[in-house]
Amino acid sequence: WQVSLLERHAAVAQEASGNPQGVLYLKLSAHGTALSQLIVSGFGYTRRLLESLQRGSDWDDCGVLQLAFNAKEAERHGQLAAAFPEDLLQWLEQPEAQARAGVGVAHGGLYYPEGGWVHPPALCQAQAMHANIELLSHHEALELRKVADQWQAFDDERLLASAPVVILAGAAEIKRFAQSAELPLKRIRGQITRLPETADSRALATVVCAEGYVAPARLGEHTLGASFDFNSDDLTPTTAEHQGNLAMLEEISSDLLSRLNISEQPLENLEGRAAYRCTSPDYLPIVGPLADLQTFNQTYAALSKDARQVPDLACPWLDGLYVNSGHGSRGLITAPLSGELLAAWLDNEPLPLPRSVAEACHPNRFALRKLIRGK
Template sequence: MSTSPWFALPYPKPTKHVIVSGAGLAGCTTAWALAQRGVKVTVLDAASAPAQGGSGNPQGALYAKLSVTPTKQSELHICGSHYSLNLLRHLDPEQTFWSECDVMQIATSSAELKRQTNLLLHNAYPADVVGGANQSALTDLIQQPVTADGLIMKLAGWVSPAEFCCALLEHPNIEWHGNSRLVSLQQDNGEWQLQVESGQQYRSGTVILCHADATKQLEQTQHLPLKPIRGQVSTLPASVTDKHLQQVVCGEGYISPPYQDQYCFGATFELHEQSTCVTASAHQTNLDNLAKILPELAEDFVKSKHLLTGRVSFRCSTPDYLPVVGPAPDISATLQRFAPLRKDRNWQFPETEPAHLPGLYVNCGHGSKGLITTPLCGEYLASLICNEPLPLAKPLLDALNPCRFLIKDLIRKRI
């Protein structure tokens, strides 16, 4: 008997067509995984081009966030790093829009240095995932001064997320529709009827919601505690310095090797700021964070700060920093069936099945780590929908399940 029956997964009916709402990394990787299985996929997005939201920065760093001792998050990140790199090698073997390279994570504070030291001492991760290096060794590797010791992340690199998304959408089984903001979602005769802002309607028995924090605006997924976090990246022509990086270097922010003759660095982390305008103060934050890891490069950048350009987007985050991936629960039925948890969190439900909304799935909340989590999560959903063996262990799938927030709120008597 399962001790968590609310996390039991459905057995979907065979499907030949799926609608994916959202054309960022989550939507495009999910659509591609389904298309590879011969499923016809219609991708809808509010913007006129793919990857115009959080997935639209010029470059993103691809590396795992590791805790001192392994957690569900670090397990997902390591598995996702392997999967993402293999997918990118398959999709773009010439590395035209990405690069496989080490990521140097510099300890910019005493607390971070202690964390990194403890991580290495615990020896919980293999050497082909992470290693350590002192300040002198990192300076030699990066070929310019760094400010402290740090970690060397091996399953890593950088990617142009927008070009990644466009490459995924080129699959012959995928049909893409821009300017198609989803405004309503209703069940009708065993199918989902979707209406977009233009008035156009679409129908399918299977729908996957991948449009970041906008997912909670729909009635069926309003329970999801998704929050947008503002981030601004800064860009400068590579010609402003004679120091050229070959690796990604991270501290409180990150900077990638130049791509298309341009450096991209950042990003800010502004919890309560909702402005979409590029600001001088955010540029200064990015320059300050860069100076904490690569002071000489930052000095060159400051001399050319009048050339700074940038981009603002919003990460979609969750309270537990894990993405939300899996079948969408029927909110009212779930609360009714598992109401005894309000009285006793250990209440047993020997014959109670979970309540899913048939054919509706969610894939969002990937925060700043979408490059290493969305491809694997898209593969998971495609495997689930096509009744194939799943690529992740059940405890990890439970940790991603969209139902988890309803169950936590029941136990804490919040609902």
């Protein structure tokens, strides 16, 4: 495969993937859901990719501690610890959790020994540096047209690239294209706060999460975050959200908050970064081939009357058009393996995930549910 990677910015990883640190955080279910299966598989896949990067500046497997901040969360953590092997996760009582964290924490929690943090731009850049990939920066596709067996990407009337296969991997921005406009993707603004390391904060030994997360320092700076704002379209960092992040840090570790000497600097001097996550209604990513929605609804209209019917009719695919989006705050874990899933479809290879998980992530699932509900 020869790949033309259309990037609207000057370089890759300028949006949410541009944050200095992202966490390999496994939010799992004890019931073997499709999302849980995807997360466990994706975690292993990403961890193998990271081995080729520079530990300490590009990533670190320092472990992740997920605190149980109330009785209900502690019960859920106990169920997870019983459902998964100890080399993936283990329950720690408060004294052991505090010893692992290296700073004071008020609760016990789940510890993921192979988790840690990643510098997302390093991972994106490493993936884009393949010999068969041509990075075309400052190329913003606004429209897709199908001409014969070729998909053509246009910026107004300027032809940017042409190929038989297109993969839309631009988070919620893929809704700008007519072919993918109906996918139920939602943007959620998130702001991180960057905190200078102090001699005392160096004691933080693992990523620690509760409602938010804080990571051990990378190049002299801790990353703290991230806020959730469903309504804002402004990516200018705000003092109010820095304040919210610091409140999350106090819940995680008031000891670490005092070690960082935050009270000695004005809030308006804090530095941060805001970007958009992109999520789907069922929190699973949207990965796979796209169908023509109008023809799909006509072809399978019988399902709106009787969902038990299985019409023996070919799906009206938009041949060569695929999607990889909707990864929410889990993209470090789910996006690379989702790319592998697309590659398997394209090359007619065995899928790297159970078929049931691939189907759960399929773009057609929303159109199908809508038909069955008769909406």
